[in-house]
Amino acid sequence: MTHKNAYLNAAMIGAALLSIVVSARGVGRAAAPAAPMLPAAAAPPAAFATCNACHNTAKSEPNGVGPNLFGVVGRAAGTRPGYAYSPAMKGSNIRWARAKLDAFLADPKGVVPGTKMMIPGIKDAAKRGEIISYLETLK
Ligand code: HEC
Structure with missing residues (x-):
């Protein structure tokens, strides 16, 4: 493995970890009670x-x-x-x-x-x- 590849691999692992953290936060939000997957519910008239x-x-x-x-x-x-x-x-x-x-x-x-x-x-x-x-x- 060249140095360049090692660097790229490290960068990709970093990106993967970051996306795991981000999606874990997303999951945290998805557990909230009010329809979290949708954009904020329309306000009632x-x-x-x-x-x-x-x-x-x-x-x-x-x-x-x-x-x-x-x-x-x-x-x-x-x-x-x-x-x-x-x-x-x-x-x-x-x-x-x-x-x-x-x-x-x-x-x-x-x-x-x-x-x-x-x-x-x-x-x-x-x-x-x-x-x-x-x-x-x-x-
Ligand atoms: C005082 C309480 C009360 C208010 C105020 C009220 N409702 Fe109702 N509503 C009920 C009840 C009780 C039923 C069930 C009727 C039945 O079983 O005959 C019902 C049933 C319904 C249904 C039928 C639901 C179904 O699953 O078939 C709809 C639609 C509805 N209401 C809409 C509204 C809307 C819109 C408003 C505001 C303008 C409103 N209601 C105001 C008590 C109320």
């Missing part, structure tokens, strides 16, 4: 404050008064594991696409008669739109 009282949104959080809403867009209604839905919600046959969410948030009892989500409904379409756009980021 002000209108979501109403929902927050009853709904968690991070993947690892438990259900609250209402089911956790992580991944709700595209999911069949009444199917979040571990949550005791009303028979009305379980039997609703809804899949939560944008238009359905919009109708439900405007008038929960109108879209799912017998639901136990007891809010009067969000009358402001722009606010519903902001809320639904936020829900879409929860995946």
Whole structure:
């Protein structure tokens, strides 16, 4: 082995060690509770404050008064594991696409008669739109 090669080898080992240290730090961060592999979660719009009282949104959080809403867009209604839905919600046959969410948030009892989500409904379409756009980021 020439001196030049020995030097290159030492440099490569150094680089490898450095990358191990860097990735070990990355792993440390990955163990943190809030979805660390994703860029910082989108901040909820002000209108979501109403929902927050009853709904968690991070993947690892438990259900609250209402089911956790992580991944709700595209999911069949009444199917979040571990949550005791009303028979009305379980039997609703809804899949939560944008238009359905919009109708439900405007008038929960109108879209799912017998639901136990007891809010009067969000009358402001722009606010519903902001809320639904936020829900879409929860995946
Ligand atoms: C007072 C508590 C409360 C508030 C406030 C509330 N919810 Fe709910 N929500 C519930 C409950 C309870 C259910 C379960 C309904 C059922 O089983 O009939 C529910 C169900 C839902 C579902 C269906 C979830 C699924 O897994 O099928 C969605 C979507 C939802 N809420 C969105 C919202 C949004 C968005 C807001 C804010 C505008 C909101 N909720 C405000 C209590 C609440």
